[in-house]
Every structure is written in structure tokens, then in C-alpha cells.
Amino acid sequence: MLIESSNNSNVKRWMKLKQKKYRSQFNQFIVEGEHLVLEALKAKVVKEIIIREHSQLPDSIQPHECTVYQLKESLFIQLASTQAPQSVMAVCEMKQKPVTEMNRLLLLDRVQDPGNLGTLLRSAVAFGFDGVILGEGCVDVYNEKVIRSTQGAIFTLAIESHSLSDYIKRLMEQGIHVFGTSLYHGSPLSTIEEFPRMAFMLGNEGSGVQTELLELTHQNIFIEMSENIESLNVSIAGSIIMYHFRQ
Template sequence: MRHAQIESTSNARVKEWAGLLEKKHRDRQGKYMVEGVHLVQEALRSGADVECVAYDMARGVPAELAQDARSSSTDWIAVSAAIVSKCTEARTPQPVFAVVRKSSAKLANVLEAANGLVAVLDGVQDPGNVGTIIRAADAAGAAGVLIGRGCADIYNPKTVRSTMGSLFHLPIVEGDLTELLPQAREASAKIVSTSLQARQNCYEADYRGATWFVFGSEGGGVSPEVEAFVDETIIIPMPGRAESLNVAMAASVLLFEAVRQRLN
């Protein structure tokens, strides 16, 4: 553990941290921010590339992170409450935040899993939905998540919070789905999406082999460009009066139906 202390909000390093609240600066720096004890702990214990941890000097290192602070080789920086407020988005400032370098996961990391279960996001724009799908994929033991163009930034603070730490647990690959999905097909993966026009019930399909579920935008569904690569469309039966499910709910239903099949 290397100690440092910063008190001024005009410090150059603090300005860089504050910039990470905006996507253009996250992209330029190749870094993002995680806020709060739980997420910082998950980042450290999952082996994420943590550049530094900053904590409120008046409150000290949170008790839950004391062991991590002793065993970690990263920089731990005591900062003023004004710096915490400037660099974090939560209405109630957290006592600690970390700066993390973005993941370098590649498609090969996802493809190497035998009979891999993968969540593919096509134009899912709500940060909460993106984060929740990542969390569901992690819980389902998925081999990874693909994030296509038009999706919410996975490093948006809202998205990061919604993952509840799952962001650090599995490969997440961003890119053009029209380039990535053909490689999945070559690796014998079955590409599946939902459709209100589909005739096959989602509980009748077989997800025991390599299965890549494509989840489209909240309003328009899967784009025509991506739909061209879909092998099978299914429908989630809804005997109630709701017209549709939230995309994160639909993702959870399908991912855990695949889990159920694989456990039998």
C-alpha cells in the first residue's frame, strides 16, 4: 500500500478524476470510476486493473477495506470531502472511490468457453438495463457479454452501479455485432433472439450447447442488421395482460432457463 494525500480540488490529478464522469474523458483516458465500498472491494478482489483508491481523509480507510489496503499494491490516496464530492456522482457522496483502467477483454476470451452462454446487447440504451443484464449474465455463469453499437456506455457510473460488481467477473467485449457474431457462428454457437412474432416458445428450445442470446433496444428490438445473423427466434409466453417485458427481465428469464436446462 502506497500512501499519498491531496486536499485541493484544483489538483491536476483530481481534475482528471472528475473528468471520468463524462464519456469523452473516459474514452480518452481509458479509465473509469467506481464508487462506494462494495464496488471498490469487488474491483480489488476480482483483479481489476485498479490505478488508485481515494478515500475521505476525515473518515479514513473504510473498515471493510482495511485488509485490502494492507495487501494491495495500488496507491491509496487520502482526499478532502470536497474532492470526493467533485469526483463522484452519487447524491450522497461515498467515502471511497477507485479509478480503474478499462477491460482489455477480447472476443477470443468469450469463445474459449465450451458450450458458452453469452448475452449480446444490440442498442440497449438504458444504463440500468445494461448493468442489470451484465449482473444476470454473471449470476447465470455466462461466458461473457457482448456490447454492440448504440448501447449505453458500460462505464457510465449508473451502469457500473447497476452491475453490482459483476462488471469485474466476466469478459465484456464492445464492438460491431455484424463483425463479432459471424465469428460466434464459425465457433458453432447458436444465435437466439426474442420476437413477438416467433412461433417457438422459449421453454421448448434447446440452450444446452453454445448459445448467444441477442437482446435488442427497449423500443425497437433487434436491429435488421443484427437480426440477419440470428439462427432462431423465440417468444416468452405472457398469459397476463402486460404487452411486453423490460429487456433486463426478458434477459433474466432466458439466461436462467438456459441454466435450468444445463442443470438437468
Template structure:
């Protein structure tokens, strides 16, 4: 039998809100929130452990909840519509929210399956929407890994999970400092191709069939000096319009799919 919560003042509900709103709480408890059936399914497929499931029977039946491939140890809690509306993060409601165990996203856990990996790196991305879009691009291109250098937010922020449509669980992700990531790449002789204006060549003149890391910076400031000093070659997307600015996730998509095109030959 599962529990039932109908009070907004229940400590479990207060804890859910803390996990949603506070990065500090997520880090301290090693837990985070996932909302939506597809996202929960992708997390399970990605090897994440689901500790608790909260569902609103008005939106999702108990039978549907039972179909989620969670372990027998997962606690299932029925919640009232009032409680669900309080903790649901997005408007398009699916009636189910999970508490999952965070993974250690350090570089030491990265497993590259081949000698010519394709890695997407984003330095200091700030906007969860951009990070989500980058993760969707990486998933679509089936890159070997996504590294976030000097992150400004934790990867289990609900906005990232939501904007990535669960691709935070489908990609191999690691976070680290710029220094750590450069050392990782050099140790494995992976070419570093930085999207930058300085001393750059058009992106489609590069041989991306070799082990390659494509690095993008923020739209405001671009890549830091440390990256620019360590790139194998800087690359540029020639622009033909009036402005020379392109959304970082769009630029990453163009570069990653050019690498993919070359690898399919």
C-alpha cells in the same frame, strides 16, 4: 505516507471529474472511476489494476483503506469532506473512490471455458440502468460471457458501474459490432436465439443445453434486421396480460434462467 487534498481546484480533482463525466476522457486516458468498497474489491478480483485511491477519513479510516488488496504502487490520497462531496457520484457514501485502468473489451480477448457456452447478447442498449440490470442477471446466472453489440455508451460509464453493483467486473464482457459478433458465433457453431416476434417459437421449446447465445434488442425497436436474418431460431415469451411489452432485463432474465434450468438436469 499518503497525500492530502482539500482544495476543489486541485488539478487531480478536476481530472477525476472529467473521467467521471466524459466518455472521451475515459477512452483517451484508458482510465475510469470506481466508487465504493464492494465495487473496488470486485474490480480487483476481476483483475483490474487500481492506480489511485481517494478516501475521506470522516467516512472511512486509513486503516480500512489499507485493507483493500491494492498493489504497493497504488497512490493513496486523503481528501476533505468538501472534495469528496464534489466527486462522489452517489448519495449513499462509502468514502472511497478509485481510478482504475480500463481493459480491452474486444472479442479477440474472449475465452470460452467449455464447448457449450451460454452467452447473453444485448444489441444497442441505451439506458445504463438496463445494462446494469442485464449484467446483474448475467452474474446471477453465471453465464459464460456477455456481449454488447453496437453499444451506445462505454462500459466504464459510472452509471453502468453503479447500476450493475460491480457486476461489470464479475462478468466476461466483450463489445463489438453486430456483424463481428455474428461472425464470432457462427465460427464457433454457437446457436443464435433472438427474442423477436417474427417466426418465433415459445422460448421453453428450445434446447438450450447446446452452445447458445440469447440475443435481446431494445424495448423500442427490438432486434435489427441483421440479427433477424442470422438467428438459428427466434424465440418469444408468451404474454398473457393486456400489453405485450416487457423490460429487456426482465425478458433476458427469464430466457437465461430457462437455459440454466435445462442445463441443471
């Protein structure tokens, strides 16, 4: 079915999904490219598949019960979030996995760069973390740049959103050791004792973790570095910590 008009009701809805408020309203988001569409199909969250005019579905993609639409070239380019989009997209249902295991958790305070959040989610999967908790002020996990950065990790990782101050207290009540990240009043990463259940909190790219949250932790840590470098990008720092305490 070729759609050629921007007045088509589906096209109007798809275009709205480029904005967070409409993603929340429709409980849907868009992924682009063969790899992400395949990962979304594996996760059973695909509702519709969109292919570019004059294109065919890749052989690897079997839509089964999903409706497939072919979209006029100019509309497809307008809908895409990349400058040179691949020829397939999918409209997906928001269906995040809840956190059920708490041996290793990542807590994020106001991480606002989409690439940083996506990389942290991907590293969390790579190093066996059980889930990621997004505090207030974090970038939307369904932002198209976040999704691309995760390379599909968003479909396998348990992700929840909470007030971090409340969540930290809850973790402590369950005997989980909570660590903040700070150069001030922190201990070197290499000196930190490993516990069966641990949570690590990373903060905003410019200001780090809020002081009031750091005061709630069991201990704060920092990564030892050369004197030539003052700090690390939050996604790099988080990946190093997760690797150090990987499962």
C-alpha cells in the same frame, strides 16, 4: 495526503473521468463504495484510492501498492455520482476479460439504459454465461450507473464490443446456435431446444433488435406472458432467458 484545491492535477483528471471520452483517453474509470472498491482490488485494477476528508479507510480495504489520497469534503461530493456517497472511491484501470469460452453468450443491440445493462451483466454472471458482446449503440459499460448496477460483476465477466452482424456470422461458422428475441415470427421460449453452445440477442428498450440482425439468426424466440402485459423490460427478459438456459 489531503487535497484541497480543484486545480490539483489529479482532481482535474478524476473529474474528467465522469465523461466517456476521457475514460477512454485515460483508460481509467471510478468506482464508489466499499463493496465495489473491494471487488476492484480483487480484480487487481485499482490504481488510486480516494477517501473523504476526516474519514479512514475501511478495515476491509488493504491498498497495498495503491496510492491513497484524502480529498476535501466539497470536492469529494462533487466527484461522486451518488447523492449520499460512501467515504471511499477507487480509480481503476480498464482491463476487460476477453471472451474465451462460447458455450453461453449474450449479444446486446443498442441497449442504452445504464441500469438495464448493469442488471444484464450481473445476471450473466449469476447464470453462468461465458461473456457478453456489446453491439454498436450500447451505453458505455464504464458509465457509473452501469458499474453500480453490476455490483462487481463487471470485474469477473468477459465483455467485448463488436459489430453484431459480423460477430453473428462468426458464431455460426463455429457451430454456435444464435437466437434473436422478437414477438414477430418467434417461437415460445418453452419450446426451444437446448444446444451445447448458444447465443441470445436482446435489443434496444424501445425498438428491440434490428430487423436485419433478426434475419441473421437461426431462430427467434419470445417469452410467453399473460395477455395483460404486452412486453417485459429488456433486463428482466434477458434474465429469464439466461436463467432458462443457465449453465
